[in-house]
Amino acid sequence: xxxxxxxxxxxxxxxxxxxxxxxxxxxxxxxxxxxxxxxxxxxxxxxxxxxxxxxxxxxxxxxxxxxxxxxxxxxxxxxxxxxxxxxxxxxxxxxxxxxxxxxxxxxxxxxxxxxxxxxxxxxxxxxxxxxxxxxxxxxxxxxxxxxxxxxxxxxxxxxxxxxxxxxxxxxxxxxxxxxxxxxxxxxxxxx
Numbered sequence: 001x002x003x004x005x006x007x008x009x010x011x012x013x014x015x016x017x018x019x020x021x022x023x024x025x026x027x028x029x030x031x032x033x034x035x036x037x038x039x040x041x042x043x044x045x046x047x048x049x050x051x052x053x054x055x056x057x058x059x060x061x062x063x064x065x066x067x068x069x070x071x072x073x074x075x076x077x078x079x080x081x082x083x084x085x086x087x088x089x090x091x092x093x094x095x096x097x098x099x100x101x102x103x104x105x106x107x108x109x110x111x112x113x114x115x116x117x118x119x120x121x122x123x124x125x126x127x128x129x130x131x132x133x134x135x136x137x138x139x140x141x142x143x144x145x146x147x148x149x150x151x152x153x154x155x156x157x158x159x160x161x162x163x164x165x166x167x168x169x170x171x172x173x174x175x176x177x178x179x180x181x182x183x184x185x186x187x188x189x190x191x
Contacts, residue, residue: 020143021156025163027126027141028054032096034064038089038123039100040071042111047102048083050128050157057165066164068100090114095122101139104130104153112138128153128160 031037037054041047051070058066075084091114093099099118101107107115107129115138119125127139130153131146145156 017149017151018159021159022163022166024126024128024141024143024160025166027124028066028098028100028160028164029063030124031065031098034058034067035069036097037066037068037100038071038093038097039068039102040087040090040111041073041102042105042107043073045102045104046070046072047100047157049154050100050102050161053158053161054164057161061165061167063165087114090118093118093121093123098124098126101125101127101129101135102157103127103132103135104145106130106132107135111135115139128156 028037039047039051039054048070051068054066054068058064058068069085069089070083071085071087071089072083073087075086090099099115101111101115103111112134115125115135119138119140124141125139127135127142129135129142129144131144136142136144143156143160145151145153149156151159
């Protein structure tokens with residue numbers, strides 16, 4: 001999916017979906033150091049595509065902390081170093097690091113146990129899932145993309161990676177005052 005397609009998708013989606021992907025992107029930006037953003041999937045699905053997009057966003061935005069570490073369930077023997085990191089890396093996760101769990105299907109018990117252990121060490125847990133209440137219960141930030149969502153799980157991954165690389169938008173004084181006025185008096189109706 002190219003940048004123009006992702007931008008178009010943002011324009012046609014409801015603001016709740018766009019804000020959800022931005023919330024996850026902000027959570028990923030809070031990782032303190034390069035290599036501290038761990039990305040793991042389920043035994044049957046390595047989220048290499050999302051990891052590649054996060055690596056691109058790290059390069060384009062200059063945010064080295066977004067450079068992900070892809071954690072794999074069963075790295076093949078002889079894999080290149082960046083593709084040979086196994087589940088033991090989750091056990092070594094610590095405060096200041098972020099574990100992004102990408103699971104379109106329900107997370108298996110061994111993954112949930114590892115996520116719980118990482119959370120206990122102070123690792124920030126972020127989940128992009130298909131609607132898994134157990135995984136979401138362990139996550140500090142989560143976005144569920146069930147099969148009935150107005151976007152595909154793949155599209156949600158693209159939106160999250162784009163949001164991670166974005167500079168957080170700061171509201172100007174005029175915009176903040178207008179929002180405050182709306183809260184006090186109700187929204188303005190155009191003439």
